[in-house]
Amino acid sequence: MKSKLKFAYILFRNVLIIFLLLEIGLGIFYSYHDESGxxxxxxxxxxxxxxxxSLDDxxxxxxxxxxxxxxxxxEPFLHYRxxxxxxxxxxxxxxxxxxTINPSLKDSATALKIFCFGGSTMFSSGARDAYTIPSELSKLIHEKFPNQNVEVxxxxxxxxxxxxxxIQLQRELVKNNIPDIVIFYDGVNEVISGHQNNEAGSPTNAYNRKKEFKIAHSYKKRIKLMIxxxxLYRFVTTMQRKLFTNSAYKQLSSRSDELATDIAENYIGLVKISxxxxxxxxxxxxNFMQPNIYSKKFLTEYEQKYYEMQEYYExxxxxSYEAVRKDSLMQTDATFIDISDVFDTASKTIYFDFCHTGELGNRMVAYRMLANIQWTLLSKTEKTVTEPETEQLTNNNK
Structure with missing residues (x-):
């Protein structure tokens, strides 16, 4: 009996050591793989x-x-920031x-304030600070209204x-940080979250939050999350996909046409709230409805590849976009502006995936935004207090 227990112990120990070595080895490999990727x-x-x-490689x-x-x-209410x-x-x-680069900003307390809301496309992933959509908009405003005091x-x-x-906007209003102009730039993440969760209105990656919910009170959930x-799990699932789908990436299944209607109705409901x-x-x-690679008329060779990689979203x-356009409220609402055609005449590469644009694309979007908001750029008469951006800058060297 003792010999059997000893054998089981040695077997368990050796298997554990092998798995641990594999986990460490794969960790080193994926670290290099991801960085080089x-x-x-x-x-x-x-x-x-x-x-x-002019930009070097x-x-x-x-x-x-x-x-x-x-x-x-x-971050409370937002899930993260x-x-x-x-x-x-x-x-x-x-x-x-x-x-955001604000060349027109003279005094934050008395500035005309423009809040720009959106996902990573408004954040302007892949662009330098001075070439994001908000920065480009701010620079264009300065060119057209050089004497205006504006903070974007x-x-x-x-x-x-x-x-x-x-929710972001409401939290600012509660703090009495009242803007003069609010810009929403949406469409992409509404569809992505709908596709991910197979329901409209859920936050992006909500399924991960469901997995993590009450994890501190469940050993089963902790073990699952660890696995x-x-x-090792990443390696096994990647090999499964390569063997059965000829792709290392998860292939998303198609969604029903009814989901598009739900996505549109959810978006319209949120527009009403704002x-x-x-x-x-x-x-x-x-409310600007943003472009994506499926709405660009002339795709370059590289954009065509991005399109094919994520064609399942199209x-x-x-x-979803068509359902929004056909809604009677959207057709009569002057604040709803469909700029999904902003790149219709562009022959250069604008996208570096199916939705994120380069710095040229950001400037083109900012031009369209300014064309639609410039009539509101009047002098402010009332002072509202806000923390200047220069005081918010983090200093990682401190």
Missing amino acids: IDKNTERIIASGLYDE ETIKEIHRELRLQDMMW FKPMNGKHNTIYENGLRK TNFGCHGYTRATEN YSSN KSLENEYGFKVF NLYRL
């Missing part, structure tokens, strides 16, 4: 001609390495908001949907 993907982006020729690689280093922290970051090309303040704030964050953005987050806040607080709301995007 950033530069390889960036090299494809460089070859596509997305960036201005190493600078573009730095931009995307910093993008990879961006991290999140818990950015951690502060003082990068060479990406600056995120202590409050989780990205730096970038509230964009990876994965945020219109529901999350409405699902292990390098309009009620507009009436109560006296600011102007602009039907849901087209149906």
